[in-house]
Structure formats: C-alpha cells, structure tokens
Amino acid sequence: MAEDLLRDFDPFDIFDTEAARLDRFFSGLDEEGWRRPSRAAGWTVRDVLGHLAGEELYNQACLDGTLPELRELMESQGISGYDEFNEWCVRERRGVPVAEVLEEWRTKNGDTRARMRELGPYATLETMAGPYPVGKQTFHYDSEYATHADDVGVPVSDEEAEGRTLWRAAVGRFALAERGADVQVEPTAEQIWAHAGGASASLSYPEFVAATVGRLPETHPLDQRLVSALRCLA
Known part of the structure; x- marks a missing residue:
C-alpha cells in the first residue's frame, strides 16, 4: 500500500x-x-x-x-x-x-x-x-x-542530506501512488528507474526528488513525458 x-x-x-x-x-x-x-x-x-x-x-x-x-x-x-x-x-x-x-x-x-x-x-x-x-x-x-x-x-549538512533525500523520495513515491499516476517507479540502492508514456530513465535519488517537485533544471535531459508524469508535489 x-x-x-x-x-x-x-x-x-x-x-x-x-x-x-x-x-x-x-x-x-x-x-x-x-x-x-x-x-x-x-x-x-x-x-x-x-x-x-x-x-x-x-x-x-x-x-x-x-x-x-x-x-x-x-x-x-x-x-x-x-x-x-x-x-x-x-x-x-x-x-x-x-x-x-x-x-x-x-x-x-x-x-x-x-x-x-x-x-x-x-x-x-x-x-x-x-x-x-x-x-x-x-x-x-x-x-x-x-x-x-x-x-x-x-x-543542509552532509550528515542530514542522505536521510533528507530518502524521506523526500518516499513522499514523492507515495504522492505518485496516491494519485494513481500513470508511471512505473522502481527504486534500487543507488537509483530510481521510472517509465511512462513509452519513455524510461534511471535517476539518482536527488534527481527523482527534484522531478517530483518540478525543480529539474531546464537543461536536464529527462524525456518530457517523464518530466510531466513524475511531477506530483507542490
């Protein structure tokens, strides 16, 4: 759940x-x-x-x-x-x-x-x-x-950064699941794999967090189908 x-x-x-x-x-x-x-x-x-x-x-x-x-x-x-x-x-x-x-x-x-x-x-x-x-x-x-x-x-201190990223990634995954977003997300120890609309990519945890809150840089190479599918938080 x-x-x-x-x-x-x-x-x-x-x-x-x-x-x-x-x-x-x-x-x-x-x-x-x-x-x-x-x-x-x-x-x-x-x-x-x-x-x-x-x-x-x-x-x-x-x-x-x-x-x-x-x-x-x-x-x-x-x-x-x-x-x-x-x-x-x-x-x-x-x-x-x-x-x-x-x-x-x-x-x-x-x-x-x-x-x-x-x-x-x-x-x-x-x-x-x-x-x-x-x-x-x-x-x-x-x-x-x-x-x-x-x-x-x-x-953010180095001691806090990893834990902060982990809870933010968890909240992002929760928000995607809660809204029934048409995107598949699979975490590994180092990266998060995402698939939507025929596009797939592996993102670092910080990149995934940035995608969920709409803060990826404009120059980021992520397919726009995934950019749209992963945005789920204010």
Whole structure:
C-alpha cells in the first residue's frame, strides 16, 4: 500500500526540523540576502517567506474549520485558484517590514505544527480537497518546506542530506501512488528507474526528488513525458 512507503518516517518531527532550518536561515539574512532571487520563478527570498506566511491562512483554516470563510475572502479578492492565492499572499506582504512577516510566519507556523502533532497522524483534517488524514497532510507540508528551503539556498549538512533525500523520495513515491499516476517507479540502492508514456530513465535519488517537485533544471535531459508524469508535489 502507498502508506507503507511512509511508515519509517515521523511527519511531525520532519516538519519541526524543516521549519527550524528555515527559521535559522531567515534569521541570519541581511537586506541583500532578502533581495536575492530564489529558485521559485519570479520570487525573491523575501517573497518565499511571504508565501510561507500567507500559506498559514490556509493551514489554519483547515485546523479551525473555517475554509468557507477563506473561500469568501478569496472570492472578494478575485482569487480563483491556488496559484493566484499564492501570488496574492506574496503581494500583500511586500510592503510589510520583513521582521513582521518573519514573526507572522514563525508564530502561525509554530501553532500549526503544534496543533497538527496534537491531533496525531490518524485524525482527519478538512482541506480544500475534502477530509484528509493529518499525518499525510503533514508529509505534504514537509515536502513543501524542504522544497522552498532548497529554493532559497538553505544549507543542509552532509550528515542530514542522505536521510533528507530518502524521506523526500518516499513522499514523492507515495504522492505518485496516491494519485494513481500513470508511471512505473522502481527504486534500487543507488537509483530510481521510472517509465511512462513509452519513455524510461534511471535517476539518482536527488534527481527523482527534484522531478517530483518540478525543480529539474531546464537543461536536464529527462524525456518530457517523464518530466510531466513524475511531477506530483507542490
């Protein structure tokens, strides 16, 4: 079963680790550091922080059971989709002092992490896609935080890198299986073999992770059929 791919990992511990990694990085930035472009197209490092802070509107609406109110807010702002919501969250915070945005994210995310852990992995959370287990939702948050940490260049120690890649690969495989993606994925000790649409390739674990979150370099030689088939996470 898809859930078996995640059984060796604690989503709440990972969420705490990735949030702490981002917090340390953000806390040490100077003005030039905030202005640097990130790997997320069109966003600076500061914009990524604004996105994470704004995203807590959604995370906490799921916890509070106030998604209808969030939908009303989105409609009032002319927001019709997830990407538009993300851009609106970033725009709303560009004129706010960065220290305030950092504190907003730090406080609200800390509350989100504590409440998710308290609920436990098998509780149900109301999401825009319908009821969903808290543990699985937390793994999605884990992946997003790790992706955005990489987007802004947060350092990862050599001691952490391998384990971090392993859980991210497991979350990617889980997400592909959960959505019933038309792709075959077979891991070995060193690589992950993927097949879709008549195309096959062997990828390193970091390459596979990058493919699942849509972060392969444009120059990467992977067949576009596989690029599309493997993308499964935000």
